[in-house]
Amino acid sequence: MRKLYFLVPGLGGKYACGGLWAELKTLKLAQQICSAEVVTYKQREPDTLFLADLLNQPLDQAILVISWGFDVGQLAQQLIDYNVIYHAHSSGYGFTLPARVPIITVSRNTLGYWGQRSPHSLLYYLPNQISDNFQNLNLDRNIDVLVQARKSSTYLLQELIPALQQVCNVMVVDSYVEDLSKLFNRAKVYLYDSAEYWAQQKVSEGFGLQPMEAMACGCQVFSSINGGLSDYLDPGFNCYKIAGHSLTFDVQRIQQVLQSEQAVGLPESVLAEYRTENILHRLQVILTEVNAFFDAQPHQQAGIVPLTPMRITQLRLQTIWRKLLKKVS
Known part of the structure; x- marks a missing residue:
């Protein structure tokens, strides 16, 4: 070759x-x-x-x-x-x-x-x-809600997170993390809302690695469904759509997930498509x-018109x- x-x-x-x-x-x-x-x-x-x-x-x-x-x-x-x-x-x-x-x-x-x-x-x-180190290690999940500040929407940072901080333990990451898989294994819920960011850039979300990596580690994911995220995110079946009409409804749904034992995520059979x-x-x-x-x-002769x-x-x-x-x- x-x-x-x-x-x-x-x-x-x-x-x-x-x-x-x-x-x-x-x-x-x-x-x-x-x-x-x-x-x-x-x-x-x-x-x-x-x-x-x-x-x-x-x-x-x-x-x-x-x-x-x-x-x-x-x-x-x-x-x-x-x-x-x-x-x-x-x-x-x-x-x-x-x-x-x-x-x-x-x-x-x-x-x-x-x-x-x-x-x-x-x-x-x-x-x-998706690297093999992104998997569910069954650790103690002492973070209720995890958010990465980069690419997050104004709504997420200025409205939803302050509201959630009143009712649960929220961790906002705004710097480089050496081992993101361990952080995902400590979190119960991961929030990702990039539609506003990519609209400003005037290009699409190419893939959206973080929601998939979080799901591979056993997090429950609330995400936007823009661009490449629509490849694998299926609201109601393996994730939840964030920014669902109102702040009150979002807070209510996230609290319900935190209190529920029901797991929604990606099985390894689905993740196999993205493994090495x-x-x-x-x-x-x-x-x-x-x-x-x-x-x-x-x-070759002349190409197609x-x-x-x-x-x-x-x-x-x-x-x-x-x-x-x-x-x-």
Whole structure:
């Protein structure tokens, strides 16, 4: 297989976020299948390749993996003469990609977005990995309600949490946690409400790792159901929808869950889709197909006519014209 180069802007500082950690996890998984290496293109890092230097080397037998949504449009243009894969986390950035760039999405929600936006591209689904350390350890749960401040809505931070603090033990985390699995194992209920945050960013929730990690650890989850969260969250069956009409109703439902012994969560049979074994299997299949696609590229004829805005307008006008002709006849 061709060597993979995973392109990220930097490895820390202002680039440190869930998307970066997820991409580096995918890199480590890919290294179990083929040769793979990280490359930065904005921030030079010690002992790490830099894109400008890499492009001076022969790359016929390599694939460049781009993923940083805000940079993908520009990178795709810069790398138009190379074998490129887009590893899509969020959606809604507004750029388009040529059909010769295969797209691997982390959620079915994002898969559907690109299925509509780029109908002639190769599309694949590769969910994010849930590490095996996220499991129910059956510890004493001495935290009633756990919340991470980052990405939380104004309603959650300024209304719901103060109301809950009057009736139960609430822990708000606003800094980096080394071992989040232990914290999830100490909590009874986890709250996650990211719809407002992503609306401000004007892009989607790509996957939403924390609610799934919390559920894997046995937490009862109250969450928004936006973007990639809709892949696996099923209100009433494995979670509860947060911000349910009113503050009073939310507090009432959370108190009922805290007092109830009934567990609602994800069984291991569902989590298996996101565990290492399945991710490696899917990645092996995807990389095999993508390599075959790039092998065939030099011998391909002109591609299918792209579905551009102009093409869509043309097709609409043709439909209107056919309807008019039918009425006249």
